[in-house]
Amino acid sequence: MVSVITIGAKAKAAAHALRCAVTLGALVPAFFPSAAVAQVLQRLHVRTFTLGADRYAARAGEELHFTVAVHVDERVARIDNLALPDLSGFEVDGDERRCAPGGRGGTDCTEVLLVTSSTSGQWSIGPATLDAIDARNGRPSRFGSNRITVRILGKPILESDSAHDVERIALQAIVVAASAAVPILAALWLLRATRRRAPVPVAVVPPPPLAPTAPAVDPLDELVHRLREHPSRERVNQVRNELRRRLRAREEETLEDLLKRDSVRRNPSLADALRAVEHAAFVEDDRIVAAVGRALPPLERLTSFDPIGAGR
Amino acid sequence: MTLTRETPPRPADLLDALRETVVGQTAVLEALVEVLIAGGHVVLEGPPGLAKTLACRALASAVGGNFKRVQFTPDLLPSDIVGTRIFDQRSGDFTTALGPIFANVVLADEINRAPAKVQSALLEAMQEGQVTIGPHTLPLPDPFVVTATMNPLDSEGTYALPLAQLDRFMVKILVDYPSKEEELLILQRYGGEQPAMPAGIVAIDDILRWRHEARAVYVEPRLADYAVALVAATRSGHDYLERGASPRATLALVALARARAFVDGRTFVVPDDIRACSAAVLRHRIALNYRALAERIDPEAIVAAIVGAVGTP
Numbered sequence: 001m002v003s004v005i006t007i008g009a010k011a012k013a014a015a016h017a018l019r020c021a022v023t024l025g026a027l028v029p030a031f032f033p034s035a036a037v038a039q040v041l042q043r044l045h046v047r048t049f050t051l052g053a054d055r056y057a058a059r060a061g062e063e064l065h066f067t068v069a070v071h072v073d074e075r076v077a078r079i080d081n082l083a084l085p086d087l088s089g090f091e092v093d094g095d096e097r098r099c100a101p102g103g104r105g106g107t108d109c110t111e112v113l114l115v116t117s118s119t120s121g122q123w124s125i126g127p128a129t130l131d132a133i134d135a136r137n138g139r140p141s142r143f144g145s146n147r148i149t150v151r152i153l154g155k156p157i158l159e160s161d162s163a164h165d166v167e168r169i170a171l172q173a174i175v176v177a178a179s180a181a182v183p184i185l186a187a188l189w190l191l192r193a194t195r196r197r198a199p200v201p202v203a204v205v206p207p208p209p210l211a212p213t214a215p216a217v218d219p220l221d222e223l224v225h226r227l228r229e230h231p232s233r234e235r236v237n238q239v240r241n242e243l244r245r246r247l248r249a250r251e252e253e254t255l256e257d258l259l260k261r262d263s264v265r266r267n268p269s270l271a272d273a274l275r276a277v278e279h280a281a282f283v284e285d286d287r288i289v290a291a292v293g294r295a296l297p298p299l300e301r302l303t304s305f306d307p308i309g310a311g312r
Numbered sequence: 313m314t315l316t317r318e319t320p321p322r323p324a325d326l327l328d329a330l331r332e333t334v335v336g337q338t339a340v341l342e343a344l345v346e347v348l349i350a351g352g353h354v355v356l357e358g359p360p361g362l363a364k365t366l367a368c369r370a371l372a373s374a375v376g377g378n379f380k381r382v383q384f385t386p387d388l389l390p391s392d393i394v395g396t397r398i399f400d401q402r403s404g405d406f407t408t409a410l411g412p413i414f415a416n417v418v419l420a421d422e423i424n425r426a427p428a429k430v431q432s433a434l435l436e437a438m439q440e441g442q443v444t445i446g447p448h449t450l451p452l453p454d455p456f457v458v459t460a461t462m463n464p465l466d467s468e469g470t471y472a473l474p475l476a477q478l479d480r481f482m483v484k485i486l487v488d489y490p491s492k493e494e495e496l497l498i499l500q501r502y503g504g505e506q507p508a509m510p511a512g513i514v515a516i517d518d519i520l521r522w523r524h525e526a527r528a529v530y531v532e533p534r535l536a537d538y539a540v541a542l543v544a545a546t547r548s549g550h551d552y553l554e555r556g557a558s559p560r561a562t563l564a565l566v567a568l569a570r571a572r573a574f575v576d577g578r579t580f581v582v583p584d585d586i587r588a589c590s591a592a593v594l595r596h597r598i599a600l601n602y603r604a605l606a607e608r609i610d611p612e613a614i615v616a617a618i619v620g621a622v623g624t625p
Contacts, residue, residue, distance in 0.1 A: 045551070047617065047620070135551065136549075136551070251623030251624065252619075252620050252621065252623055254584045254587055254624050255582065255583065255584055256584045278583075279578075279580075279582070281532075282532045282534075282535065282580050282581065282582050282583075283530070283579075283580045284579065284580055287580075
C-alpha cells in the first residue's frame with residue numbers, strides 16, 4: 001500500500017506538470033491573441049490518422065511505445081497543430097517525431113512515445129487531435145485519431161474506464177486497507193473486553209475472507225463459445241470483428257494486409273484463424289455451418305489472454 | 313504442355329500452361345484468364361517487347377480457339393476489322409468476306425493508332441457481340457475476347473481513345489519490364505528460339521462452363537456494398553478527378569471478382585477479391601482534371617488513394 005502511494009506521487013507530479021503545460025499552452029492565445037490568429041493552419045488531405053501501441057498489456061514499470069501516425073496527400077516537412085492524447089498515469093520517457101515521403105506520394109508523419117506506468121489498471125487513451133484546414137472542403141477542422149485501451153498488470157487490478165485519477169486510486173487504496181483493518185481491530189477490542197469481564201467464552205469472529213475476484217472473461221473466448229453453440233453469420237462476424245479489433249485493423253485493411261503483418265506471420269494459429277473466419281464470414285448461407293466447423297479449431301488454439309499482435 | 317481429359321481442366325491448369333510460355337507478367341496472365349472467364353475485354357498498356365502479343369497468342373492456342381491479330385494503323389478502315397461485301401464476277405453475286413474480328417481471341421495492336429471510325433467499329437462489335445455487313449447481321453464467336461494494346465511512349469500519330477470507349481474494356485493492365493531474374497530466364501529459354509505454344513489445355517466448352525460457374529459465385533451483400541462504395545468514391549467530388557466511373561465499372565468489378573474467386577477455387581467472393589480487381593477496373597474509367605494534369609499527379613496514386621480510403625467490410 002505504501003509503495004502505491006509513493007509511486008503515485010511521482011505519477012501525480014508528472015500529471016500535474018502535464019496539466020500545467022497544457023494550461024500554459026491554452027493561456028498563450030488569451031494573452032497574445034495575435035499569436036492564435038497568426039498560427040496559420042496547414043491545408044491538408046488527411047487520409048489516415050491512427051493511434052496505436054506496440055503492446056496493449058504490460059507489467060507495471062515496463063516500457064510501452066505509443067505511436068501516432070498521420071498520412072497526408074501533401075508533401076510537407078512537418079505536421080503542425082498535432083496534439084498528443086492525455087497521458088495522465090504514464091511517464092513519458094522519450095518522444096521522437098519524424099516525417100518522410102509516403103510510398104504512394106504524400107507524407108507519412110509518426111510520433112513515437114516511450115512511456116511507462118507504475119499504476120495498474122485499464123487506461124483508455126486518446127484521441128490524438130490534429131487541427132488543419134480540410135483540403136476537401138476548405139474548412140478549419142479538428143481531426144481525431146482512434147482511442148486505445150491499455151492494461152497495466154502487476155498490482156491489484158483497479159478498473160478505470162476513464163482517464164486516470166491518481167488521487168482517487170490512492171483514496172481507494174486507503175479505503176481497502178481500512179476495510180481490512182476494521183475486522184482485525186474489532187476482534188482485538190472484543191478480546192480486551194473479554195479480559196475485563198467475567199470469563200465468558202466469546203467466539204472470536206475471524207475477519208471475513210475476501211471474496212475471490214472472478215477471473216476476467218476474455219471476450220474472444222466468450223464469442224467463440226457462442227459461435228460454437230450457434231453457428232451463424234452474425235456470430236462469425238462478431239468473432240471476426242473482435243479479431244480485427246485486437247489487431248487494431250484499420251477500416252481499409254483487408255485480410256491480405258493483416259496476414260502481411262510480422263505479428264501475424266509469426267503466429268500461424270492466428271493466421272489460420274483469420275483465414276478461416278474470413279471464409280466463414282463470406283461463404284454462402286447454406287455452407288456457414290461447415291465453414292464455422294473449419295474455423296473453430298484454429299480459433300480454439302488461440303490463447304485466451306495474449307494481446308494479439310504483440311509480437312508473439 | 314498437354315493435359316489428359318480424365319479430369320475436367322481447371323483455370324489453374326490454363327494459368328500454368330501460360331506461365332510455361334510467358335516468363336513473368338503474372339498480372340497480365342491472371343487478368344487474361346479472369347477476363348476470359350468473366351466475359352470481358354482487356355487493354356494492355358506498356359512499352360513494346362514485353363510479351364503482350366505472345367501472351368494473347370498463347371491464350372488463344374491454349375483454349376484451342378482462333379487467334380487473329382490486327383495491327384492498327386492510321387490508314388485502317390472499318391471494313392478491315394469487321395469484313396466487307398465482295399462482288400464475285402463469276403457468279404455475279406456479292407459474297408461476304410469476314411474480317412479478322414471473327415475469332416475467339418482478337419489482338420488489336422496499338423489500338424490508339426487508328427482513327428476514331430475504326431475504333432468505333434471494333435468497340436461497337438465488342439458491345440453488341442455481332443457485326444452487320446451489308447444486309448447480314450452475323451454473331452461473333454463465343455467466347456470472344458478482345459485484347460487491345462497501347463504504347464504509352466508514342467504520342468505522335470495516335471488518336472486517344474475517348475473515355476466512353478475505354479469504358480467498354482473490363483480492365484486495363486499496366487505491363488512493366490521484367491525483373492533481372494525473369495530477363496535472365498527469358499534469355500535462357502528463348503535465346504534464339506521461338507517459344508512453344510500451349511495446345512489442347514482447355515476446350516471452348518470448358519471456357520463456357522467456367523463462365524457459367526463463375527456467374528454463380530456467391531457475393532455477400534456487404535461485398536456488393538463495398539463494390540458500389542469503391543466506384544462511388546471516384547465520383548464524390550474528388551480534387552483531382554473531372555469525372556468518375558460509371559455503373560458499368562461496378563458490374564465489371566463484381567464480375568471480375570467472381571472470376572478471381574473462381575480461379576482461386578472458391579465459390580464465394582471475399583473482400584480481397586474486390587480490392588485486388590479495383591485498380592484494374594477503375595484506372596481507365598476516371599478522367600483527371602486540369603489541376604491533376606498541371607500538378608502531374610500520377611493516376612495510379614489517385615486510384616490507390618481512393619481504394620485505400622474506402623473501408624472494407
